[in-house]
Amino acid sequence: MNIGIFSDVYFPQKNGVSTAVKLYKQEMEKLGHNVYLFVPRYSHNYKRNEKNVFEFPAIKFLFEKEQRIAIPISGDIFKIKDLELDIIHSQDPFSMGILAEFLAKLLKIKHVGTHHTMYEYYRKYLPLIIRPTLKQTQKMIRNWCLKLDKVISPTENIKEVLVDYGVPEDHIVVIPTGIETEIFNKEITWNLREEYNIMPDERILLFVGRLGPEKNIDFLINVFSKVVNNEKNTKFVIIGDGVEREKLEEMVVNLSLQEKVIFTGGQPREKVLEAYKQADIFVFASYTETQGLVVLESMAAGTPVVALGKMGVYDLLNHENAGGIMIKELNEDDFVHEILRVLKDHELHKQLSENGIKFVKENYSIEVSVKRIIEVYKDVLNS
Known part of the structure; x- marks a missing residue:
């Protein structure tokens, strides 16, 4: 299976999503799949030694210097069709998530997403003039989820939150993000x-x-x-x-x-x-x-x-x-x-x-989690 993973965060930025994406790629490749990452460029001085990682121009987020805001415009977009992706898996609804949605529609590829982060609690990092209200944030999350072919939630608790936002229960599957034991x-x-x-x-x-x-x-x-x-x-x-x-x-x-x-x-x-x-x-x-x-x-x-x-x-x-x-x-x-x-x-x-x-x-081993994610991909492709 050819899998495209789109994320607005990745190493060397250190957080749970970066770790999850790296582990997904490693474990999926062990199972014989081809995995391609689409992520923001961290800096011009940082050179990656990792195959199948496509970097997009990015700028630092003014209020959180480690965070990058990707500009989803790159010559690499024209190479994506040649990868013959079977499925796209986005990790957030922002720049790279928007690109993932666009490509999924353009190339008629099934699109899965994982809701990693409770974005409601991070609104404080935006200046008041552009800060969305709580309801606006919840609506944004709901709309993103509804555009996906399936939503992966790391826990039952988060699934309940998404259902409260208006995401149908049968549109969500709970799969914990595993770790290397x-x-x-x-x-x-x-x-x-x-x-x-x-x-x-x-x-x-x-x-x-x-x-x-x-x-x-x-x-x-x-x-x-x-x-x-x-x-x-x-x-x-x-x-x-x-x-x-x-x-x-x-x-x-x-x-x-x-x-x-x-x-x-x-x-x-x-x-x-x-x-x-x-x-x-x-x-x-x-x-x-x-x-x-x-x-x-x-x-x-x-x-x-x-x-x-x-x-x-x-x-x-x-x-x-x-x-x-x-x-x-x-x-x-x-x-x-x-x-x-x-x-x-x-x-x-x-x-x-x-x-x-x-x-x-x-x-919670990564082996168990990734096998379950692959099953979700198969179910979506067969639906």
Whole structure:
């Protein structure tokens, strides 16, 4: 099968969608399919060493420097017909998604899309003069979904949201975005403790993700300030970068935690995967996750999770043996209590670690997810 995947984000930009697209391509190619990516050019200085990736001119988004706005005009458009694509799979409704829709109609190709992101929560990044209302955003999502031949939702929770927006239930199929489980069996080569002077007897709390307001990292820092009052031999490692970094660093100084909180900035994916394995607890308080791949990755690494149970994260941690503890509401004391309980109870920590590894391997491997996506493609092509 010849598969065209269109996305407005891709590596070296680091986020869950970039990771998903890369894993889709790798696994689909393992199964013998030809996969072609259509993505924005990150920069003229960045050279890709990956076959079958078509780049389109792009400009930086003024209010989020890592984000690119693709200009879907390129000589490569004329090459697409020669690829004889069987199906198009878009990852968002924006520039590349619009191009995907245009090409699907022009070339009479079936078009599937995955709803990765709760765009309603990201309107704040747009200036007021062009910021859509909540209803306008929901209508945009609904209209995009209705133009697709099938919508893939990462979780049941997100499917329910789309149905509320007016997308027919039978137009949506739930397929979690899987992760590479075997990669966590590799030996660690990046010594996190050595690089950041973390002593052997110090416990590590970890956050991985973009430093944006919807991730609630300021909340996690406040939680950590209470944790460290009880467990002084604890450090909080924050991996990622974003618009909130300077504000968060100032907050850490104001709380006199600069010796306890470590900002590593963005890191290569290989280092991030190794960081999970070296942490004691992964903490997460985002309320916008369609699934929460970082939560899955942490559990796959055997690191227990304490996280806010909203949106996609709820669908993960709502399972009894998922390998994490779900906090129902954004309450500092509840987070502190559960973090301290996991830190102090070694049997509980061990059980959560074992549960997480088993749970992800059985339910959320990339192999399982991609096989289900391929079945969706076949169903759409035969409809």
